[in-house]
Amino acid sequence: MTIIDPSAETLTIREMCDTYQVTARTLRFYEAKELLAPIRSRSKRLYTKQDRARLQLILRGKRFGFSLEDIRQLLDMYNRNGSNQAQLARTFDLGQDRLAQMKAQAAELQIAIAELEEELQGASAALAAFRAAAE
Amino acid sequence: MTIIDPSAETLTIREMCDTYQVTARTLRFYEAKELLAPIRSRSKRLYTKQDRARLQLILRGKRFGFSLEDIRQLLDMYNRNGSNQAQLARTFDLGQDRLAQMKAQAAELQIAIAELEEELQGASAALAAFRAAAE
DNA sequence: CGTTACATTTACGTTAACGTCAAGCACTCT
């Protein structure tokens, strides 16, 4: 028999919005894209702990510029959804590719940071000269 | 005979496309957005060495997810366009902010890389188990 | 039972960064 679990730590859509700084539209949009699947209590959405974990992963993915479609596929891996070997192998490969991309991006980013710092050195010197002249 | 224009320090739009792997539409689009300003030889665009340098900066900026509008502002800094102190100071601040953002992004990226690597460890182990069972 | 306060669905609007025609010059070769 299925117990309804009164201690259900579920959040309403509004509580989710406040907690994670997203709009209700965003949550429904993610659901439409099959990134989330909250339970429904008579036409209302209820977000479980798993839903919240998924949302956090989604938001983290977005911070790195991954598309929602990318994220949807990555979520499968994080969930070890790959119940069969072929599926698991595919998501594994996908993760490998992504990892390589991220490392490349990190390397480029380091270079860009160094270059920008150098630029700012020059700008800083120019500013100092200006201020000295304004004396 | 066709003169090859020995002093040709300029490239046509097509040569630019081939050299930098962008479409003509893209180059015209950047021009409309005031990121580029090639000279015109009787209704035709000619790209100078400076134009090419700018394009390279644009493309590099894009690789890091900067918007074209962001890039347009950064170009001002790279060009030391800030002929007056106020302008220079503003672009300098803009660069500072950008640098901070990039460093934060780099830090987050490192964390994400570590996490993803860990995930892949698990997935790899699961795959190995599968293959062993298939023996 | 009416009002207030959110929820939900449906659907059109928005922005960025181009893609994709369409129609017309301007050459150059034949």
Next chain:
DNA sequence: AGAGTGCTTGACGTTAACGTAAATGTAACG
């Protein structure tokens, strides 16, 4: 002169990730 090619300027189309508005539902409060 005619044909072909490349370049030009519109101008509408496209995708992602939501925003925003309208119409409707429902739950709790007094």
